[in-house]
Amino acid sequence: MAAAVIMSVLVLTILSLLRVNVIIAILAAGLTAGVMNGESLIASLKLITDGMGEQASVALSYILLGAFAVAINYSGITTILVGYLVRVLKDMRTLTVLVIAGVASLSQNVVPVHIAFIPILIPPLLHLFDRMKLDRRAVAAALTFGLKAPYVMIPVGFGLIFHQTIQESMDSSGLSISITEIAQSLLIPGSGMIVGLLIAIFYTYRRKREPLESDAAHEINFAASSEKTKSVRFNWRHGLTLIAIFVTLFIQAFYENLVLAALAGxxxxxxxxxxxxxxxxxxxxxxxxxxxxxxxVMLISGGYANVLTETESVSSLVDASSEYIGDNQAFIAFVLLLLGLVVTMGIGSSFATVPILAALFVPICFSAGFSPMATAALIGTAGALGDAGSPASDSTLGPTSGLNADGRHHHIWDTCVPTFIHYNIPLFIFGWAASLIL
Structure with missing residues (x-):
């Protein structure tokens, strides 16, 4: 049923904005999609639990990364890092956010560790953020930019995987295109994310923000006092900790297995x-x-995605939409991007969404006269849309995991809403323009 996707995403979004726990919100969305497709509550729950296994590896990697981050903090090396950054950055809030955006960007291409660096790098810096009265929403925007923009625009590391997914999905639907052409087609949509980042840093979140009160029930002590920071000196434990970190990075880059990498470290x-x-x-x-x-949350989101896939809700939505979009390219591109936003907001993964969308987009784009590069721009943008801002996306869950280590950062209002506004809106506009220009 076509309306099942829209209604379930609305349920997910509304409940999340009302500060209902995101796990409950995703479960409610999955049950809504199942029931609206004629499944019973029991059958819908079974679809959710069956799909949770798809994200088991990701969930385990998150747990192991959390333990590894705590171990690194225990060694005391993070105290040295905080002390160095306090001396260098001091009250330079804007520069701090730009540096974080740059480091995050390296995690997708140069050192492809994805979110693995966040629980290691960010929690020790929370004390510095509070001291500078830095708006953590700006940091969330910087982290999400680094987790998304590089793989959208640059075909290296995770970017190569994303571009190859687009290429293979289009090829299986009868439309051939090279990786180079895909990269060129996504430069325009990716530029929209750069605009969104600059607006977030230099306008929306540039003012000082008083830190929220700590939630003692969830606080993990990553922040060191100034006195302790000054007293810590580099020693053999810190050297061995760096070796463990490098081994973890090497295994992740070489074997592309985050569970093995975190476990080894x-x-x-x-x-x-x-x-x-x-x-x-x-x-x-x-x-x-x-x-x-x-x-x-990643486990439950896998179950929700399984409900949408098994009930063919996404294909029904696209089929229903294709009957009304006519032959106007501007309108067709608008509707297809809107569909991508809705689907990816629910599933929470651009990589998982691309094959689903490509199989449905390619015939529509071909009949409407879109070029292969314009089609690739639509598929890539539609896949990336919603990844930022989705409560179930690792592009938002990753930043929250680091920024909320002390219980002072709300996943929906401090991560999802800011990243939705600053990245999905420009992505939509720039992606729509790219489909008409190329």
Whole structure:
């Protein structure tokens, strides 16, 4: 049923904005989609639980990364990092956010670790952010930019995977295009994200913001006092910690397996005796406290995506829309991008959405006279749309996992809403323009 996707995404969005826990919101959205497609509540729940297995590896990697981040903090090396940044950056809020955006951008192409760096880099800096009265929404915007824009525009690392997914999906639908052409077609939509980042940093969130009160029930002590920061000196434990970090980065880049990488790094921290064995339970428990909710959200989002896939809700929505869009290219592009926004907001993954959308977009674009590059721009933009701003996307869950380590950052209002506004709107406009220009 075509309306099932729209209604379920509305349920997800409204409940999330009302500050209902995101896990409950996604479950409600999945049940809504199932029931509206004629499934019983029990059958809908089974579809959700069956689909959760698709995200098991991602969820496990989140838990292990959380434990690894806690282990790194235990070594004291993060205290040195905070002390250095305090001395260098001081009250330069804008420069701080730009540096974070740059570091995040490296995580997709140069050192393809995706979100793995966030629980390691961001929690130790929260004390610095509060001291500078830096608006954490600006940091969330910078992190999401770095997690999305590079893979949209640059065919290296995760970007190559994304572009190859577009190429293979279009080819399977009978339309051939090169990786180079795909990269060129996505430069215009990606430029929209650059505009959104600049607006967020230099206009929307440039003012000082008083830090919120800490939620003691969720706080993890990553911040060191100024006195402790000054007293810590680099020692052999810090050197071994750097070795563990480099091994983790190498395994992730070479084997492209985040679970293995995080597990290897965590094991090395114990083998090197940087972390005493008797602290093992505490490290893992604190890691779960920091990343457990995010991991479970990814599991539930996989179940929700399975409901939409198994009930063919997405294809029904596109088929129903294609009957009314006519032959006006501008209107067709607008409707297709709107469909991409709705679908990806629910599924929460641009990589998973592309094959679904490509199979449905290619015939429509071909009959409407769009060029292969314009079609690629529509598919790539439609896939990327909604990834920023979606409560179930790792592009928003990742930043929240780091920024909320002390319980002072709300996933929906401080991450999802700002990133939706600053990236989905320019992506939509620039992607729509690209489809008409190319």
């Amino acid at each position: 965590l094991i090395l921290m114990f083998v090197f005796k940087v972390i005493p064995f008797k602290q093992g339970d505490r490290v893992v428990t604190d890691g779960i406290a920091m990343m457990g909710t995010i991991a479970f």
